[in-house]
Amino acid sequence: QVQLVESGGGVVQPGRSLRLACAASGFTFSDNGMHWVRQAPGKGLEWLAVLWSEGSNIFYADSVKGRFTISRDNSKNTLYLQMNSLRAEDTAVYYCAREYGSGTLDYWGQGTLVTVSS
C-alpha cells in the first residue's frame, strides 16, 4: 500500500535552515508528481510546492519562493524540502502528498512539525 513518511521536523531558531524528507513506498515513486503542504497551528491547509515526476517542472507558493527548495531522489524514493531563512510564521505541520492527476492529492503523509522559535 502507498505510504509517505515525513521526517526532519523539530525546533529551529529564526534565520536557520532545516531539511525535511518524505520517504515513499508502495508505488513507483518516479511516476508521480509530489507536493509539500503545510498547516499552521489552528489554521487551514497551505500549498507550498510541487515537483513533477520528470523533475523538470517546479512551482512554489509566493510565501516560500526563494527560501524553500523542493527536490527528489528517485533512486531513494524520497522527496525533500530544504527550508532556509526560517521565520516564526513558518511554524506548522508539513505534509508531503502524492499527485494522482489533475491536481488531486490522493495520499498524504502523517506530517512533521516544524517550530521556529528562539
Added chain:
Amino acid sequence: SYVLTQPPSVSVAPGQTARIACGGNNIGSKTVHWYQQKPGQAPVLVVYDDSDRPSGIPERFSGSNSGNTATLTISRVEAGDEADFYCQVWDSSTDHQVFGGGTKLTVL
C-alpha cells in the same frame, strides 16, 4: 491569484444532509477536489474531479460543480463525519494548488 471561499462552519443533525459550499470565480470551469481532516490527522481525499469518490469512501459523500460554486454533499450524516473539510483546485494560470479556508462540520 485564485481564491476559494468556504463557510467557516456547517452544523447538521445526525441522519440529515450536510452541504458544504466552495465559491470561486467560474469554478465550474475548474476541477475541484475535497479533503476531510479529523483532529490530529492528515487530510484524506473524499471527492476528486468534482464528483468522483476514491475507493473506500462511502457513497454518502458526493460532489458537484457548476458556475461559481462547488458543493460537497454528505448524506445521512454520522457523528464520525465531524471534521474539517477543504476544497482545492489547480490554478493553471499560476501552476499553483489553491485550498479553500476550510469548513468545520459539526454533528449536533
